[in-house]
Amino acid sequence: MLNRRNFLGSATTLPFAAASSPAAEAAMNRSYDVKAEINPELKAHGAIFERKIHRIGDNVYSAVGWSGCNTIAVVGSDGIIIVDTGTDLQSAQEVATELRKMTDKPARAIIYTCFHLDHIGGVKGFASDADVKQGRVAIIAHETFLANVIRQGRTIAPALGARTAYNFGNFLEGADIEGMNNGTGPLPRRNVKASFIAPTMTFAKTLDITIAGIAMHLVHVPSEAADEIAVFLPESRTLLSSEVIPAQHFPALHPLRGEAYRDPVAWYRSIDLLRGFKAAAMVPSHGLPVIGEDKVEEVLRNYRDAIQFVHDQTVRHMNKALVPDELAETIRLPPHLADYKPWLQEFFGSVSQSVRAIYQGYLGWFEGDPIALAPLPRVERARREIDAMGGRERVLAVAQTAFDDADLQWSAELATRLIRADRSDTAARQLKAAAFRRLGYAQINATWRNWYLSAARELEGFDFVAYARNNVAAFVSPDLIMALPAKAFLETLTTRLKAEDTLEVTMTVGFSFPDVGEAYYFRLRRGVAEVDENLAGATDLTLTLDKAVLDRIQLGQLTMRNAIESGLVKASQGAAPDAFRFFGYFEAPLATPIQLVTR
Ligand SMILES: [Zn+2]
DSSP: OOOTTTOOOOTTTOOOOOOOSHHHHHHHHOOOOOOOOOOHHHHHHGGGGOSEEEEETTTEEEEESSSSSOEEEEEOSSOEEEEOOOSSHHHHHHHHHHHHTTOOOOEEEEEOSSSSHHHHTTGGGTOOHHHHHTTSSEEEEETTHHHHHHIIIIITHHHHHHHHHHHTTTTOOGGGTTTOOOSSSSOOOSSOOOOOOOOSEEESSEEEEEETTEEEEEEEOOSSSTTOEEEEETTTTEEEEETTSOSSSOOOSSOTTOOSOOOHHHHHHHHHHHHTTOOSEEEESSSOOEESHHHHHHHHHHHHHHHHHHHHHHHHHHTTTOOHHHHHHHOOOOHHHHTSTTTTSOSSOOHHHHHHHHHHHHHOSOOSOGGGTSOOOHHHHHHHHHHHHTOHHHHHHHHHHHHHTTOHHHHHHHHHHHHHHOTTOHHHHHHHHHHHHHHHHHOSSHHHHHHHHHHHHHHTTOOHHHHHHHSOOOSSOHHHHHHSOHHHHHHHHGGGBOGGGOTTOEEEEEEEETTTTEEEEEEEETTEEEEEOOOOSOOSEEEEOOHHHHHHHHTTSSOHHHHHHTTSSEEGGGOHHHHHHHHHTBOOOOSSOOOOSOO
16 A cells, blocks of 8 residues: 555556456556546636726726736726735736726725735735835735734645645646636636735724725625625725625635635625615626626625525524535525526535535534444445445446446445555546546536546646646745744644654743744643743743744745754754754644545
């Protein structure tokens, strides 16, 4: 069996399981040729994301198609307000160039409507650090924005980064991505850089402010993100609806890449709040603007009804003890909502994934049957199931027949058991990959398609190591690391503690970052590490380093060992050995991307 950590290989170097019979031999040699194509409705949906600056009224422009997220510009008397910056610097610079054809007025404010990367990464295309520091440009966001950025970009970044790459098809190539869109925007660009500048102005519920002569009413509207804000321009009655109404697709009430629970009740109530503005035009952060008060109200009403329908019917049936699989089979949008095209088509979110999340949001993972309390270990269970079904060859044969009968889910489920029992079972891997390709190509939902096809690549032996070497990770920008307090580093460090090695260790380490005036006690106590701002009591070791040095270490430009040896990190009483021992208690960041399917 392969060692998971060290597993790498391409389709040609994939280790083959030994063939034990003529039938197995035939299975090994079987090749599956599944033709790359795009579901016709999903393909046609891509027209929405054609690169274009849409003008709304006299002074609002929405740049659609340059990046995953639109950038909206509101032109005022002596400057412009930028709402959302796009994912990356290159896209933002291109949009800024387009906008300069309309106006040469400088940016006065940048509004992040939520913490998602596609809204924040392009900020330096519109303003520099100096513009912000010297007060020429205000950066506005919700008060919980930075905490969300830290969770996304530091705390759970390894897991979320891998899942986000699958979600948006970052590993896909050639015919698999040609002519594709991501349901809510164009495909992400490869090898781009993200930038970051922290907010300079935040608020809790509402903010009324006039910038560059433009009166704006900002309002907190939890929905696709917990820190979502929308902007209403009372003079032109234009609503910048952020991701409360994200785009022309059914909402991601739950995103497959993973996020904290998105409460559907808060979401449709946020839409009702927006309905109260009676806007004459609505400009969402993804997709196309909507013009006309009646049309805006129609979209908002149908959208909130779809969300409330899914929520209420899920709860109704959950209260009759239905579990997520049954709920997903049961809950369907009624025809008048399902046919409200393109707004409620499942190009990005889907009803079934939402239903499962709502169950989890209310009741958690346990469905009520204690069979789930102490299940057999995954590998052990797979082996016993294969045995009970008559052995590997029998299971493989049934799986292949199912594939030939287009019974793809069953085929992939059987192959999954074989792969769990033996990750090097090439025949099972290729079969499951082929089933996933057929499932993926048929999908109207772009994220489901991306997950099926990315999983197929992993099963086919995609070379993740080469991928990591050749692709700049835009997930965490150097700007972000430099903008965060040193405390964020220490709080992330606690989640890398090798608890099993420290169950007998008690140690207090003082951290001092003189250039930013931050200081903490880091208390290691038998498998738990606590970050303490109360600097009282003795320390076993004190480490003094500039935040600038910490940034270089986090950016991979310097190792902690080199920093200690060269004196950039000063250990108290020359206790460098203690410092080495201390940092040895923490897991190094993963060098290669996580693999999700061959587990
Ligand atoms: Zn977005």
